[in-house]
Amino acid sequence: MALFGPAPQGLHKTGKLIQGSGKTRYIDSNIWRNLADHMGLSSDEGEDDYDEHEDTxxxxxxxxxxxxxxxxxxxxxxxxxxxxxxxxxxxxxxxxxxxxxxxxxxxxxxxxxxxxxxxxxxxxxxxxxxxxxxxxxxxxxxxxxxxxxxxxxxxxxxxxxxxxxxxxxxxxxxxxxxxxxxxxxxxxxxxxxxxxxxRNRYDPHTFWILTGIAVRIGQRMGLHRDGEEMGLNPFDVQMRRRVFWQLLPLDGMSGQLSGTGIAISADSWDTKQPLNINDEDIWPGMETPPVERQGATDIIFVLARTEIGKFHQKVKPQLGLWSKLWEAQDQAAIQTALSDVERHMEEKYIRYCDFGIPVHCMAMAMCRGALQSGRLRVKLGMAKNHGSTPDERRLLYTLASKILDLDIAVHENASLQRFDWHMKSFFQWDPLIWMLNEVRREDTVLDREEVWAKATHIYKCHPELIAGKRSDLSHPELNPGHRSIDLALGRLTVRSWDATQKQRPSPIPEPSFITELRKVMTRKEISRHSSTTQTPSLPANSVNVAPQPLPEIPVSNYINGNMPWGFATYGALDNVNNDLDWMFWDQMLQEPSTFPNV
Known part of the structure; x- marks a missing residue:
């Protein structure tokens, strides 16, 4: 199976790109296209009378x-x-x-x-x-x-x-x-x-609308059409590609968190990924296209993320929804595809990485973490459908541990603290949810103390998971409050801890993060009880308020079945509209006995 194919065949390519005075405008309607053909429109003609102010x-x-x-x-x-x-x-x-x-x-x-x-x-x-x-x-x-x-x-x-x-x-x-x-x-x-x-400061629904506006602005400029094909100069071609390939993951991620799962359609664009070059290789006004480099460049992280996203986009339509993969018995196909893309990433990027360069470390972590997440999801799906033996559950634990250990290592690396703003936007949901459910089973194959040591590390690295710690500005509109997925994970964590305590010969003092999670749950219960005794009303910031008490709400009501398996890995695969079986996690978050053999 070829990893990367040609541009989507369904893309309508009759549009025209009008440019001038540093502006570009894409038109693809018969009326405007005919006017452009016969009258030679400028990039801002037909806009309105306000643009005259832009250069003042x-x-x-x-x-x-x-x-x-x-x-x-x-x-x-x-x-x-x-x-x-x-x-x-x-x-x-x-x-x-x-x-x-x-x-x-x-x-x-x-x-x-x-x-x-x-x-x-x-x-x-x-x-x-x-x-x-x-x-x-x-x-x-x-x-x-x-x-x-x-x-x-x-x-x-x-x-x-x-x-x-x-x-x-x-x-x-x-x-x-x-x-x-x-x-x-x-x-x-x-x-x-x-x-x-x-990303973490606006509520998910508002943020999705904002990213949608950015996408529309980009489409208006024709960023969804590759600039080289449209006759733009080499510098503009590369910069437009860079902007477009940031819009893809941004819109994909916001669509997942808002629960809509709606993002830029894969057959609506043909923009190529940026070339593997340094910034010194391009400049405004250049006439000759730059020569692509081999090895690590300034843009290595962006390109590595782009390639993995392209892999997922390519493999999904051929193998079907990720959540249906194991039902179709295509596990071997996806494992082969994962091995192929892993080899591709090692040869093209990872082997050139220098551990002494922080962004190279991020690129390596993103590549390896995303691929391990893919393997874990395939095995979790198999376990869901067919059950799992103790040995298979130990193998699941080994995979989950590698992913969480990588997350911990990245967050505890002092040289990577500069990228903390980026890392905090992503989290490894799958391995932690599985571990927390497995550890509270009476017949668990895991070392309980080892699991809780790892969970303690994770919550230390991700204090934002403790709902209520997400606000850092005084603006009301920047206070997303309690994310529903954080609350669900917190409730699962507390329940798993309580179950573990009962299985110990004698209880031990609970970690501080468990105590903090209990406080959050208590506040939510008080708030829920208070709201049920008052006349319902719509608060000004109602977009941030969970409409019903959390225990009765499946997670999919918020994440709507579309969380990509690489979503948590530093933004690796959030640039396509991926599908995952979040109903699987809904049931596990609420009651793990639904899957007695998982």
Whole structure:
């Protein structure tokens, strides 16, 4: 089976890309296509009368009613000129961005970005609105990527204060740049840079709408069509590919967490993955396409994630839904496919990785963790359908342990703390859920103390799993409260601990994370009881509120059967609309006896 095939055959390719003045607009309707053929339209013709303001100074305070109404300013409008940092601070923020953010997403061309920051920081009053929104998005992301201590040590200000400042400034700058109607790639880059660090701070439903808007803006610019085929210059081709291949995982992940499972259709685009090159290999205005390198480059993490995502997209339609794989007795086929892609990743990326380079470590962890997760899911599905012997359960434990040990190692590696903002967005659900259910069985084959030592490590590395620890800003709209999946996992963890205590010769003091989880559950029960004794009403932030008490709600009501098996592995496979049997976990989360042999 070939891992990677040609572009989707169903893609409609009659559209035209109109470009000019640094803007691109994709049209694929008969009316506009005919006008373009006969009248030679420009990239912004037919937009409206507001675009004339885009190149005016940023301080001119434009009004875009649609954008302003959509984003709703968190604070009264301010003169953004006052929000710009000093030259020294701007340079520090840029260096933090290059160190902590750029290796993971490669959304900004570093040489061009460096020149932009230095020029703008020297005279903020002279920059246009497009540049300003990209600058504030970079500043905001740089702060978001730091810890409270690092922020205080570097800037002498609290993380919350700086995050609030640049969060508000970015929102206002996006509105000023008319982001809902933009045809400027830099504005879309700013919007995506704004969304990435907000994954855990906006509630899942709102975030899915926001990523959908980013996708629509990208489609309006024609990012779903490969720029090389559309005749763009080599630099624009590569940058558009980079932005598009960030939109895919962002939209896929948000669709899963919101419960819709809806993301960009695989047959609606033909954009190739970016070339394996360093930023120094491309520059604005270049005329000759860059020569692809062999080995590790600046973009290694992005490309490794892209290749694994392409593998999943390729194999899924051939082998059917992952959740039906074992029912069709295709386990051998998927195991072979996993071995093939593992060999491909080892030969193309992993063998070139240097353990001394942090982003190389992330790439290796992502590749190996995602593939191990795939193997675990296949074996869990087999166990669900056919039961499992003690030896098979020991093998499951070995696989699950490898995945969790990798997660722990990544989080405890000091050199990788710079990527903590990214790692906290993903978690290894499958192995921990299986372990917690297995350990409370009376006939478990696991070493209970070893399992709980591992669980303690996991909760230490992922304090965000303890519901109520997800809020770090004072903005109400950035307080997602209790994620339903976190609550379900927390309840399972407490029940498994209690079952283990009963099976011990004598109970031992419970770990602090269990105590904290009990407090969360108690608060939820009190809240539920209180809400049932009052007249029902719709709170202002009702999108963050679970509509019913948790114990009676299957997890699939929230995750709706679509969590990808690589979703937890540092964003490896969240760039396609994958399917998994979350009904399997629903039953296990509520009552493991449903599967007596699992």
């Amino acid at each position: 100074p940023a301080s001119a305070e434009p009004l875009d009613p649609a954008s302003a109404a959509f984003f709703g300013p968190a604070t009264p409008s301010q003169n953004l000129l006052n929000a710009h940092p000093s030259y020294e601070t701007a340079v520090k923020l840029w260096k933090l961005y290059v160190r902590n953010v750029d290796p993971i997403c490669k959304l900004v061309h570093v040489p061009t970005g460096k020149a932009m920051v230095e020029k703008a920081a020297a005279d903020p009053s002279a920059i246009d609105r497009v540049t300003e929104c990209l600058l504030f998005a970079i500043y905001h992301f740089a702060v978001a990527s730091t810890s409270e201590r690092e922020c205080e040590d570097t800037f002498g200000e609290s993380w919350v204060v700086m995050q609030r400042r640049y969060h508000n400034a970015t929102r206002q700058a996006l509105v000023a740049a008319h982001f809902l109607r933009t045809t400027e790639l830099a504005v879309l880059q700013a919007f995506v840079l704004f969304l990435l660090p907000m």
